[in-house]
Amino acid sequence: MNTTEKFLDTTVKFINLVAKVLPDDVVERLKELRENETVAMSKAIYDSMFENLDKAVSLDRPICQDTGVIQFYVRVGTKFPLIDEIGDLLYKATLEATETVPLRHNAVETFVEKNTGTNTGKKVPYIDYEIVPNSSNLEMDVYMAGGGCSLPGRSTVMMPSAGYEGIAAFVADTMVNWGINACPPLVIGVGIGTCVASAAKLAKKASLRRVGSRNPEPKAAEMEEALEKALGNIGIGAQGLPGKSGVMCVNIENMARHPSALGAAVSFGCWAHRRGTISFDKNMDYTLLDHKGVTL
Numbered sequence: 576m577n578t579t580e581k582f583l584d585t586t587v588k589f590i591n592l593v594a595k596v597l598p599d600d601v602v603e604r605l606k607e608l609r610e611n612e613t614v615a616m617s618k619a620i621y622d623s624m625f626e627n628l629d630k631a632v633s634l635d636r637p638i639c640q641d642t643g644v645i646q647f648y649v650r651v652g653t654k655f656p657l658i659d660e661i662g663d664l665l666y667k668a669t670l671e672a673t674e675t676v677p678l679r680h681n682a683v684e685t686f687v688e689k690n691t692g693t694n695t696g697k698k699v700p701y702i703d704y705e706i707v708p709n710s711s712n713l714e715m716d717v718y719m720a721g722g723g724c725s726l727p728g729r730s731t732v733m734m735p736s737a738g739y740e741g742i743a744a745f746v747a748d749t750m751v752n753w754g755i756n757a758c759p760p761l762v763i764g765v766g767i768g769t770c771v772a773s774a775a776k777l778a779k780k781a782s783l784r785r786v787g788s789r790n791p792e793p794k795a796a797e798m799e800e801a802l803e804k805a806l807g808n809i810g811i812g813a814q815g816l817p818g819k820s821g822v823m824c825v826n827i828e829n830m831a832r833h834p835s836a837l838g839a840a841v842s843f844g845c846w847a848h849r850r851g852t853i854s855f856d857k858n859m860d861y862t863l864l865d866h867k868g869v870t871l
């Protein structure tokens with residue numbers, strides 16, 4: 576197998592893994608939430624989630640029927656041997672995984688309003704690139720964005736006078752009004768920037784950060800903790816029914832902003848937060864960063 580075939584083969588296998596096995600940090604937090612839950616109905620839902628996870632492995636099936644739109648967040652070294660081929664290879668990997676995993680067909684061409692039946696289409700799979708200077712490696716998050724958890728996402732621009740209280744109110748309103756439909760407990764990614772686009776991009780990045788990690792800026796970390804506590808105490812539990820906590824985590828990503836505008840966005844991940852990170856070296860040997868002890 577040459578390096579191109581090796582990258583393709585490994586990526587297809589990795590998509591298969593992400594569809595069927597949740598990352599370690601998400602499983603750990605779900606266990607904690609189940610342990611701490613006191614409402615019987617919510618506890619029973621957690622039990623059924625873990626049964627679901629076991630069955631996905633034993634029956635070799637995706638965790639949820641909605642296998643989402645595949646999104647790749649690629650951090651590619653300028654010296655990575657396949658840098659010119661990544662887009663084509665990820666497209667091919669998506670086509671192949673759609674057949675072999677299998678994945679539900681989730682790409683409807685806009686204006687044509689027709690499902691392509693392949694999980695590929697205009698700008699699908701979605702690929703976000705970051706260039707890493709002087710590196711020959713590639714690190715990539717694979718994420719399956721389900722319809723239910725994509726629906727509640729919101730982005731806005733406020734007057735700077737709204738302040739951090741305004742951001743907190745926006746996040747809370749979005750969670751209460753829309754988030755409950757996204758199969759809680761939720762990963763809540765918050766982005767703070769200038770315009771809707773920069774805030775939305777940061778919100779998605781925040782939702783892909785590991786559960787239990789903290790923003791390195793102490794005040795941002797403090798806000799993460801405060802929102803996690805507040806939103807975890809509003810009485811919404813697993814699957815939006817009454818329960819002790821419907822929140823897995825609140826992660827914030829921020830950037831410097833224009834003095835006249837305060838952009839904020841929220842991006843949600845559901846309990847089946849199918850995210851995984853893989854790293855390739857220049858020989859296409861891989862390391863899995865979120866699924867310890869797993870071999871593809």
Ligand code: SF4
Pocket residue numbers: 639640641642720721722723724756757758845846847
């Ligand atoms: S929100 Fe998540 S768990 Fe619920 S149906 Fe969508 S993908 Fe599945």
